[in-house]
Structures are given as C-alpha cells and as structure tokens.
Amino acid sequence: MSQVLGKQQQQQQQQDEEEEEEEDELVGLADYVDGPDSSDADPESGAEEGVLDFSDPFSTEVKPRILLMGLRRSGKSSIQKVVFHKMSPNETLFLESTNKICREDVSNSSFVNFQIWDFPGQIDFFDPTFDYEMIFRGTGALIFVIDSQDDYMEALARLHLTVTRAYKVHPDINFEVFIHKVDGLSDDHKIETQRDIHQRANDDLADAGLEKIHLSFYLTSIYDHSIFEAFSKVVQKLIPQLPTLENLLNIFISNSGIEKAFLFDVVSKIYIATDSTPVDMQTYELCCDMIDVVIDISCIYGLQEDGAGTPYDKESTAIIKLNNTTVLYLKEVTKFLALVCFVREESFERKGLIDYNFHCFRKAIHEVFEVRMRIAKSRKVQSQMRKKKGTTPNGTPRVLL
C-alpha cells in the first residue's frame, strides 16, 4: 500500500493549506493552540509534511531508536513484521531466526519517524566487536520480549543484565517489557504471570540497588490487538507533542459531544494519541477494523482504472453505524494520520458542528507539527553553521575534542 502522494499532489496540498487563512475558532471555545498563524514550512527542508520527527534536537538526521531484545524465539521479529509490515500472524511461523542486528527505518511509509533494531536472540555484551555503548546511547525505548509460554527464568536474568547495562550508558531510556504470547494462557494465568514477572524483575533491580529504574509491563500477543496497543503506548512516550495532542483531542470531543477519539497512524494502526477518557480494548479494536475496511475498500474501488491515486488521501472519510446506537466516524487529518471517533447516534445528528470542530482540530494539528518542523529546520541550520565554524553544540571548539 503506497501512502506517498505524488509531488504535484503534495504541492497542491501545500497550496491549499496556505490558502486556508481564515481565523477559525472551535465552537464554544476560543484560541486553543498557541501556534503560529501561517506556515512557512519549506518543502526543500527535507522535513516531510505530516511526518513526526521526534529526533535529537541537534540533528534532524538521527531518528530515535526502539530496540527489540529478548531471548531466541521470544517473538521479536514477529512483532516487527505484524505491526509494521502487515504480515498475518500465522505467517510468522515460517520466519527464520535473526542472526544479525536488523535495522529498519519506520519513516517513509508512516507518520511516526523512528528506527527499529531487531536483535538476534542472544547478544553477548562481552563480545568486543559489539559496541553496546554506541547502540544504547541513541536509544529512546528498549523493548524486552519475554515468551510467557516458556520458562522465563533465563529471560529474567537477561532482562536484568540488559537493563542494567543500558541504564549505565543512557539512564533516560524507557524500559518496556512485553510479556508476550499470552494468547496461550488463561485469564487467571495471565495475571499471575504478569505479577510474578513484575515482582521478580523489580526484586532483582532492588537487590542491585537500582530500584530507580522503572520497567513498564504489557501483556501482548500478535494474535489480537494487544501488540498494537502496547506499541502505541511505547511510541507515545517518545512523542514530545503528546500532551498538546491529548489536550486538543479533549477539547474537540467535549465541544462536539463525542464519546472517544483516537488519532491513528494509518499504516501501522498505532494510535499516537487519544483523549483522557480510559481506553477500552474493544473500542480500540473496532477502530483498527474500521481503518482496515476503509483502506481495503478504497484499494479495490477508490483507485483510478490505471491504478493511479492513493487509497488514503484528503477525501478519505467514513461513517459506520453500529447496532448499539453508536456511530464510528473516520476522517483524514494528515496524509499519515486519521481521526477515528465514537459518537452516540443522537450526538451525530449535529454532524455539521462535529465537522466544523474537526476542521479547527485538523488545522491545529497541522500547526503543532509546523512549529516542530520549523524548530528542527532552524536547529539544522544552526548545527550546520556550527560545523562550519568548527564548534560543538556547547560552543567548545571541535579541535579540542
């Protein structure tokens, strides 16, 4: 599925956005974003419209890393393939064992802009050719996958070794533990396994005097949506604009009579933000299914006869009425993002209001990322100038290093 718009379309899109100069106000609410009024995003800057680059402030080239680690056959490659390559879970049975570090950029096809490094089962921290300091230094999140259907004592020892090494190099890494393959466990067994792993992992850290290291635990499986939900939470922690996005969603739903709203990355079905009401797994699953339906239908009937066009564009929108007086409403926000809302039928009668508020919401989202792109661009210029002058970010002459 190609999500990349043709160059002409991109330019048209930019023109359209520049033309939208009228001052909008969300109904029932004044100025809710303190972003700039107009865009000066430069298409030449390399910053792609709609792509969130939450990279190192001094370099727009470096993307934050998400490492996938864990014992052999714990399910690392399967997770990556299912979430980012739309591989069906059954096909992962035929995946070969990874024997070298696989690095993948998740930026060209998707809104979220980062690198995933899939590690072979057993990496040896004592191997002199393995520069773990370099790897951990640029890491945003370390996902450690534990196979819950297997004896997990060895995995816990590995987790401890990995986390303590990584923490020494880079204390700001988010440590995320996926208690994986829980599809094979009963509900009681799941809770018990999570409690046991949580307890043992934290006890090990406490024994080493490292109780300040925080581990987050998730029960995951590639056979349901739990893996997408867990990945969503991992990615959200790496998005600096998250509080602003949540705030915008809160304001949008409260002014439009909407029950729940998710901002989805359409390609990966990761939700990058939602409003502050609790997330219910079934609601999330319905939203994922809706995205699949929209993209599938549009691939079959939405493209031109010669196959030109994209299955997801500015016109993409869908309404699905459920038999429980709820309406699912999907609308395009950027070329990678969609808003999916849950609305009660009676509130959906005021669709005009919802659409008007959505228009303001969409504009605000674009402004949030324009600010970000402008900052990234000016930092890039600054760092280029610094390089020319031969100084480091803190002003030390480079030759002294």
Ligand SMILES: Nc1nc2c(ncn2[C@@H]2O[C@H](COP(=O)(O)OP(=O)(O)OP(=O)(O)O)[C@@H](O)[C@H]2O)c(=O)[nH]1
């Ligand atoms: N039941 C179940 N099986 C899974 C799940 N995820 C992965 N698997 C299976 O686990 C096996 C190993 O998966 P891989 O993704 O190759 O594991 P890996 O951690 O990348 O393995 P190495 O490359 O050897 O390190 C495959 O047969 C997958 O089908 C899951 O959520 N549930």
